[in-house]
Structure formats: structure tokens, C-alpha cells
Amino acid sequence: MRPDNWHLTEDIDDFLARAGDFLCSRPVMHNTPLTTLEKLRTRGANADGAEAPVFGRLESGGEVRAIFYRTPRGRLTLTTLSPEQAETLAAHLTISATPISGVTADHDTATAFAQAWQRHTGAAPVRDWRGLLHRLGTLTPPEPVPAGRSRLVDERDHEHLMCWCREFAADVGEVVSIDAASWAGTRFAEKRYTYWETPDGTPVSMAGANPMVAGQVRVDPVYTPAHLRDRGYAGAVTVEVSRAALAAGATDVVLFTDPANPTSNALYQRIGYVPVADFTGYSF
CATH class of the missing domain: 3.40.630.30 (Gcn5-related N-acetyltransferase (GNAT))
Known part of the structure; x- marks a missing residue:
């Protein structure tokens, strides 16, 4: 899997048109992206005049396999990634010089990305939040x-x-x-x-x-x-x-x-x- 399988955009409507079905396929695990992205869509992604968020989707075999979004403050939210997928995303964001201030995801995904980001940038991760999802x-x-x-x-x-x-x-x-x-x-x-x-x-x-x-x-x-x-x-x-x-x-x-x-x-x-x-x- 190559880094260029990740596709980045600032157009939330185009992003949701391509990734919406994937997000809706696991509404429990994807509850935070679904809720946040709907808020951005209805309010306008940069309604407050701040820097536009960045949205990304991982495609393989013609299907969306994972997504991320980066807030104007640089925080990433990720859906579930394998360690290899986390590595390719870290590589892609490093190559594109996308500033990242932190990451939130399920524990294994967040940890895999944090370790990959440190390998690529030298930035040491510090755990700043833990949450247990209930249904x-x-x-x-x-x-x-x-x-x-x-x-x-x-x-x-x-x-x-x-x-x-x-x-x-x-x-x-x-x-x-x-x-x-x-x-x-x-x-x-x-x-x-x-x-x-x-x-x-x-x-x-x-x-x-x-x-x-x-x-x-x-x-x-x-x-x-x-x-x-x-x-x-x-x-x-x-x-x-x-x-x-x-x-x-x-x-x-x-x-x-x-x-x-x-x-x-x-x-x-x-x-x-x-x-x-x-x-x-x-x-x-």
C-alpha cells in the first residue's frame, strides 16, 4: 500500500459524498467523526474564518477503507487503521508538510500513528486523553x-x-x-x-x-x-x-x-x- 492511496481535500461535501457510506457502515465506532463532520457540514467547515479543516480518505480496490480529518488546530481524528496504514498516513502527511499537533482514535490506531509520526518527525507523543466507548x-x-x-x-x-x-x-x-x-x-x-x-x-x-x-x-x-x-x-x-x-x-x-x-x-x-x-x- 503506497502513501498516494490517501486522498486529501478541504471540500467537505466532496469528502462526504465519497466517504459517507464508509462512515455510516460502523456508526458506533464512527460516532465522533459522524457527529463532528455533520456539524462542520451544516455550519460550514470554516464558518468562523479559521483555517479550513483537512479531510482524508484511504482507498483500496475502489473502496474507502479509512478516513481522517484534521482540525484547524492540527488535531487528527482517525478511524481504525492497521500499523501499516498508520505508517503510510504518517509518511503522506510528512511529505505534504501537513502540521499535526495530536491524534485521537481507538487505542491501537492512535498508538500506531503516534509511533509512526515520531519516527518520521521526531515529535514525541504524550498521552493526553483516554475514553471508554459504551453502547x-x-x-x-x-x-x-x-x-x-x-x-x-x-x-x-x-x-x-x-x-x-x-x-x-x-x-x-x-x-x-x-x-x-x-x-x-x-x-x-x-x-x-x-x-x-x-x-x-x-x-x-x-x-x-x-x-x-x-x-x-x-x-x-x-x-x-x-x-x-x-x-x-x-x-x-x-x-x-x-x-x-x-x-x-x-x-x-x-x-x-x-x-x-x-x-x-x-x-x-x-x-x-x-x-x-x-x-x-x-x-x-
């Missing part, structure tokens, strides 16, 4: 359900929602500006949010859901303020968001957890989420 099996509401009810977040909640998104981002180590001016450009926009409220109407937990693409919905983020945790609120609101996704016709409902957090992993597995694959991110 919903049989939805199982927690027992007992905490007192209260779910409620869709609406415009009156926007300031409060942004505050909780800022707190969530800080909790998971994301450096991001979230305010009224920057909101539309963050990864937290374009989601549908649900609160869990106590009987007196006080929000105590939230869960977001990305728009459905290729029959899959990714639940993200789920957040409960620290002083309200361990009361069942996160499980209750996640069940409600998951149930809504199924009712809307989703065939797959997925979410990522921190594999180093046994509490959250146990919670999601109790309500029906089944581990699928480990994902890893490296910065260079």
Missing part, C-alpha cells in the same frame, strides 16, 4: 429513582447551562472559553440538553445529546455539580436522555466514560451501557 444495550432505569423529574433545557436556562458546561470542561481538563459570544463555536452548542430537577424545580444534574446521524446519538456531556453527586441524579438524567434518543428512532445510543473512573463506569453499565472499545489521544 446502550437494554435500558435499565436505576432503582430507586431519585425524587424529581426531567425537563428539557430551554432558552431561559442558557446562562445556567453555560455555567455548568464551563464547570464540566474544567472537570475534564478542557481549556475552552464558554460564554454568550463563544458559545456557538464550542463543542457544547447544537446539543439538546435535559435537566434532572428536584421536586421544587431546582436543577441538580444535566445530560446532553448530539443530533442523530446515521441512526446513532452520542450522549455528551453528563454533569452533576460535585456537592450533589452520589444521589442518583446522573443515572436518572442519562436514562431520560437515552430513552428520548430511542423514542426518536436511534438504533445506537453511545457515550464515552473516563476508564479511570470506576464510579461512572459502574453507573452507566448498571443502566444498560456496554463497553465497546478504548480510545486514546496523544499530543505531539
